[in-house]
Amino acid sequence: MNQAGAPFPGAIATARKVRSGETTAREICEAALARIATFEGAIHAFNTVTGELALVTADRIDAAVAAGQDPGPLAGVPIALKDNLCTRGVPTTAGSRILAGWIPPYDATVVRAVAAAGAVIVGKTNLDEFAMGSSTENSAFGPTHNPWDLDRVPGGSSGGSAAAVAAGFVPLALGSDTGGSVRQPASLCGVVGVKPTYGLVSRYGLIAFASSLDQVGPFAATVADAAALLDVVAGHDPADSTSLNVGSEPLAERLDEGVAGLRVGVISDFLADASPSCAAAVRRAAEVLGAAGAAVEEVAIPSLMLGLSAYYLVAPAEASSNLARYDGVRYGLRVDAPDVAGMNSRSRAAGFGPEVKRRIMLGTYVLSAGYYDAYYGQAQRVRTLVARGFAEAYRRFDVLIGPTSPTVAFPIGARTQDPLAMYLSDLFTIPTNLAGHPAVSVPFSLSEGLPVGVQVLAPSLGEGPMFRAAAVIERGADPGARGPVEPRLAEVGR
Amino acid sequence: MTASMPGAAGWETVVGLEVHCELSTATKLFCACPNAFGAEPNTNVCPVCLGLPGSLPVLNARAVELALRIGAALGSRVEPSIFHRKNYFYPDMPKDYQISQYDEPINVGGHVELADGSLIGIVRAHIEEDTGKTTHVGGGGRIHDADYSLVDYNRAGVPLVEIVSAPDIRSGEQARSYVSELRAILVATGASDGRMEEGSLRVDANISVRPAGAVEYGTRCEVKNLNSLRSLARAVDYESARQIAVIEAGGKIVQETRHWNEEEGRTSSLRSKEEAFDYRYFAEPDLVPLAPTPAEVAAVAAGLGPLPAARRHRLGDLVALVGGAAPVDQLATVVGLGLDDLVAAAIGHGADPRLALARAANEAANRPEEARDLDPAAFAELVKLEAAGELSATQSKAVLAAMLEGGGEPAQIAARLGFEALGDAELEAAIDAAIAAHPAEWARYRAGDAKVAQFLLGEVMRATRGRANGRAVAASLEARRT
Numbered sequence: 001m002n003q004a005g006a007p008f009p010g011a012i013a014t015a016r017k018v019r020s021g022e023t024t025a026r027e028i029c030e031a032a033l034a035r036i037a038t039f040e041g042a043i044h045a046f047n048t049v050t051g052e053l054a055l056v057t058a059d060r061i062d063a064a065v066a067a068g069q070d071p072g073p074l075a076g077v078p079i080a081l082k083d084n085l086c087t088r089g090v091p092t093t094a095g096s097r098i099l100a101g102w103i104p105p106y107d108a109t110v111v112r113a114v115a116a117a118g119a120v121i122v123g124k125t126n127l128d129e130f131a132m133g134s135s136t137e138n139s140a141f142g143p144t145h146n147p148w149d150l151d152r153v154p155g156g157s158s159g160g161s162a163a164a165v166a167a168g169f170v171p172l173a174l175g176s177d178t179g180g181s182v183r184q185p186a187s188l189c190g191v192v193g194v195k196p197t198y199g200l201v202s203r204y205g206l207i208a209f210a211s212s213l214d215q216v217g218p219f220a221a222t223v224a225d226a227a228a229l230l231d232v233v234a235g236h237d238p239a240d241s242t243s244l245n246v247g248s249e250p251l252a253e254r255l256d257e258g259v260a261g262l263r264v265g266v267i268s269d270f271l272a273d274a275s276p277s278c279a280a281a282v283r284r285a286a287e288v289l290g291a292a293g294a295a296v297e298e299v300a301i302p303s304l305m306l307g308l309s310a311y312y313l314v315a316p317a318e319a320s321s322n323l324a325r326y327d328g329v330r331y332g333l334r335v336d337a338p339d340v341a342g343m344n345s346r347s348r349a350a351g352f353g354p355e356v357k358r359r360i361m362l363g364t365y366v367l368s369a370g371y372y373d374a375y376y377g378q379a380q381r382v383r384t385l386v387a388r389g390f391a392e393a394y395r396r397f398d399v400l401i402g403p404t405s406p407t408v409a410f411p412i413g414a415r416t417q418d419p420l421a422m423y424l425s426d427l428f429t430i431p432t433n434l435a436g437h438p439a440v441s442v443p444f445s446l447s448e449g450l451p452v453g454v455q456v457l458a459p460s461l462g463e464g465p466m467f468r469a470a471a472v473i474e475r476g477a478d479p480g481a482r483g484p485v486e487p488r489l490a491e492v493g494r
Numbered sequence: 495m496t497a498s499m500p501g502a503a504g505w506e507t508v509v510g511l512e513v514h515c516e517l518s519t520a521t522k523l524f525c526a527c528p529n530a531f532g533a534e535p536n537t538n539v540c541p542v543c544l545g546l547p548g549s550l551p552v553l554n555a556r557a558v559e560l561a562l563r564i565g566a567a568l569g570s571r572v573e574p575s576i577f578h579r580k581n582y583f584y585p586d587m588p589k590d591y592q593i594s595q596y597d598e599p600i601n602v603g604g605h606v607e608l609a610d611g612s613l614i615g616i617v618r619a620h621i622e623e624d625t626g627k628t629t630h631v632g633g634g635g636r637i638h639d640a641d642y643s644l645v646d647y648n649r650a651g652v653p654l655v656e657i658v659s660a661p662d663i664r665s666g667e668q669a670r671s672y673v674s675e676l677r678a679i680l681v682a683t684g685a686s687d688g689r690m691e692e693g694s695l696r697v698d699a700n701i702s703v704r705p706a707g708a709v710e711y712g713t714r715c716e717v718k719n720l721n722s723l724r725s726l727a728r729a730v731d732y733e734s735a736r737q738i739a740v741i742e743a744g745g746k747i748v749q750e751t752r753h754w755n756e757e758e759g760r761t762s763s764l765r766s767k768e769e770a771f772d773y774r775y776f777a778e779p780d781l782v783p784l785a786p787t788p789a790e791v792a793a794v795a796a797g798l799g800p801l802p803a804a805r806r807h808r809l810g811d812l813v814a815l816v817g818g819a820a821p822v823d824q825l826a827t828v829v830g831l832g833l834d835d836l837v838a839a840a841i842g843h844g845a846d847p848r849l850a851l852a853r854a855a856n857e858a859a860n861r862p863e864e865a866r867d868l869d870p871a872a873f874a875e876l877v878k879l880e881a882a883g884e885l886s887a888t889q890s891k892a893v894l895a896a897m898l899e900g901g902g903e904p905a906q907i908a909a910r911l912g913f914e915a916l917g918d919a920e921l922e923a924a925i926d927a928a929i930a931a932h933p934a935e936w937a938r939y940r941a942g943d944a945k946v947a948q949f950l951l952g953e954v955m956r957a958t959r960g961r962a963n964g965r966a967v968a969a970s971l972e973a974r975r976t
Contacts, residue, residue: 084548086546086547086548092547099547102547104541104546104547105541105546106541106546106549108548204548204549204550205548205549206548207548208548208780210779211779211780212779238552239550239552240552241550241551241552241553241780241781241782242779242780242781317776318776318779320581320774321579321581321591321774321776324581324583324589324590324591325588325589327585329585329645330545330588340585340643341583344583364774367581367774367775368772369774372774372776376776
């Protein structure tokens with residue numbers, strides 16, 4: 001059965017049908033492309049749609065099935081990739097004018113993984129420039145619209161991927177999460193979004209924002225589909241020195257084992273700072289878990305609230321260095337000048353948007369001689385405090401829950417003039433990145449017609465219990481609280 | 495510049511050197527591209543060493559092993575270390591930061607023993623990546639006036655170890671012998687080919703002066719563009735003299751980076767301390783800490799062969815046993831080029847130690863690679879032929895050159911070159927002729943002027959085109975004197 005608003009069933013069901021010959025990858029792919037053709041003009045989820053390439057891939061999958069070969073666990077499943085994942089031969093912009101037209105000569109490790117699993121890449125999704133933002137309004141190529149309400153943001157920075165799943169363009173998408181960039185848009189778009197344990201998924205080929213925080217993560221309409229995609233992209237990669245070399249059993253297999261006996265902590269500090277509807281969703285999700293046999297208790301972890309300020313020192317510091325390479329010398333935008341230094345600064349001035357410039361300047365400042373200890377050094381100490389706060393909590397709890405976002409999707413333009421208000425969107429997601437832990441946002445309820453997500457957090461490599469709790473919350477969620485949805489084009493005259 | 499005397503009276507020169515050594519790994523420090531000199535520009539490159547968006551570094555285990563060998567050879571302590579990013583914009587640096595080690599380097603402390611026995615302290619020897627190479631076209635080859643610049647990234651990401659000495663060096667000559675010794679150590683460990691002309695070894699000098707006997711250091715200047723040992727020695731002496739002259743004229747030394755101009759033989763200001771970069775070091779988040787285990791460190795140290803200082807002592811002792819004290823510079827040359835085993839083996843085959851050492855240090859040294867492949871028995875045979883007077887020194891050198899060229903037995907080569915020893919009658923006839931042609935000199939010789947012997951010997955050599963045995967000529971002249 002197709003999910004509401006989607007021309008195909010979920011990822012697992014689609015792959016099963018393609019592998020069994022019940023349907024073809026081409027049929028699925030054409031349906032996805034047709035839906036994109038209908039709604040993309042209103043949503044702008046993609047920077048590039050790779051329709052022809054997708055059909056070629058789909059035909060290859062079908063040929064493999066016809067030849068009796070197994071094209072893999074995601075056979076014929078359309079997938080969208082955040083446009084900061086390098087794709088060989090396909091433009092990759094990171095949402096920035098400075099990389100407009102750049103075509104990578106190589107694939108990111110996760111891109112190879114999804115292709116090897118039989119998924120069909122249909123395009124590259126819009127994002128805040130270099131993943132810096134919480135609304136996808138910082139893209140050099142224009143904002144993405146929330147399929148639930150086209151006047152609202154989809155969240156960010158992986159807003160294009162979240163919107164693509166929520167609009168029923170694709171059953172799966174990949175994003176990247178540095179401070180909440182998968183979970184927050186997932187919450188605002190009513191889909192599942194996962195930030196895996198740091199090092200579980202390779203970063204090779206992910207255009208870096210803040211290397212010690214970045215992690216690639218899946219989007220899907222359901223917890224099971226998200227787990228299936230994470231199973232495909234997780235694993236050791238010798239090309240990423242920070243990649244973990246741990247054997248892990250597939251998450252998808254043990255999803256339905258329930259939460260009986262699971263110790264669940266509800267982070268009280270988060271509830272206090274969330275909007276009433278977001279806090280209420282968490283309390284009701286806690287009841288759902290309790291009813292399913294979990295031992296639920298509130299817990300205060302005050303150090304988590306220090307995370308935001310530490311994050312806005314650590315992430316810009318790393319970004320200021322990671323983005324230095326965009327200097328006009330080797331690739332990307334070049335604006336000529338009489339000398340090299342002039343060419344560097346003119347290219348960067350023309351190529352970067354205001355938020356990226358703000359963070360480069362901030363990061364450069366906090367790493368400067370004389371300020372390093374007071375800012376960057378202090379932020380690293382706070383980062384340790386956050387990790388310690390979590391560690392103490394995880395002595396008593398297996399997983400923690402809280403709101404993903406303080407609010408539901410906000411109107412386009414509402415926070416663009418106030419960076420600090422925008423930064424607060426990630427208040428509840430950032431501590432997880434600072435600690436390197438996993439977390440997932442699960443659609444749970446609606447508030448004034450807009451989706452509200454609940455976040456499940458776990459210690460490093462705690463994806464197993466985290467996904468089991470997420471599956472239980474999903475089963476107890478309000479009907480209609482999750483995507484895909486039918487974008488209401490007529491209503492807004494688009 | 496009038497004060498040209500190095501170490502002018504009343505002043506002490508203080509030098510610390512930073513030596514960048516390219517490691518002779520097969521691949522680059524953080525990717526699998528070949529680490530090779532001389533390839534077509536931008537052919538040994540990949541997403542990682544070009545710093546393409548999304549690429550990540552992976553540390554080369556062999557580079558770490560070579561860095562540990564260097565540390566072991568320098569007597570350094572191996573410490574748990576991490577990598578840092580050194581941030582600055584430069585077109586030949588693909589990421590616009592260099593991955594280097596900063597305040598937690600892998601090798602800490604140690605020393606180098608120079609050929610004359612003096613010790614120079616080592617502060618640290620850390621791992622870092624090399625940059626690409628920029629060629630400025632037009633405008634005299636300097637970046638500011640160039641029409642355009644070309645960048646070759648083949649060298650970008652080549653592994654380097656930077657060896658920082660303590661400020662223990664006191665002259666240009668000592669700086670030269672320190673680098674020469676360091677080079678021998680690096681070659682001996684297999685860490686580097688030590689070729690300064692190819693940039694495998696690059697030296698920056700921190701130079702200051704202070705009144706003799708002072709404890710405080712003077713303000714230092716860093717001198718760059720030292721492309722040979724000769725440049726280094728000249729630059730240290732020049733810069734030291736310049737600083738002394740400035741101070742003696744009532745001026746002050748400003749901390750700055752200076753450029754050595756080899757043609758003009760002087761340094762000039764490149765940038766002042768105020769213009770220095772703020773490198774904004776921070777721990778490289780794309781790499782994990784590097785902490786070799788004690789067992790790994792021990793295994794590397796155990797695999798290290800004897801080092802130049804030890805080898806000089808060994809060969810020196812061997813020569814001294816039979817032939818008296820060996821010249822220090824010949825020992826250094828032979829060990830530096832890895833020819834000590836050849837000499838030792840030749841001595842073992844019965845060759846005259848001093849002569850074997852001299853031929854290795856002076857003639858074989860011109861072609862060290864071929865010399866290392868010489869058959870020690872054949873080399874010993876050559877030295878024996880010369881010592882026995884069957885080959886003159888000139889002939890012996892020619893035979894050795896032929897052996898280095900294509901191998902072979904010295905006796906056969908000598909025969910092929912027509913180097914049969916002169917018969918006694920022929921030799922005596924040649925001496926008769928020389929005496930007859932130079933009666934005045936002969937008279938002076940007979941009157942006791944020993945110096946004239948060299949002249950007469952030269953005449954005999956000339957007449958016999960080098961075939962005469964010098965010692966036999968000398969003996970005959972001596973016999974005829976009375």
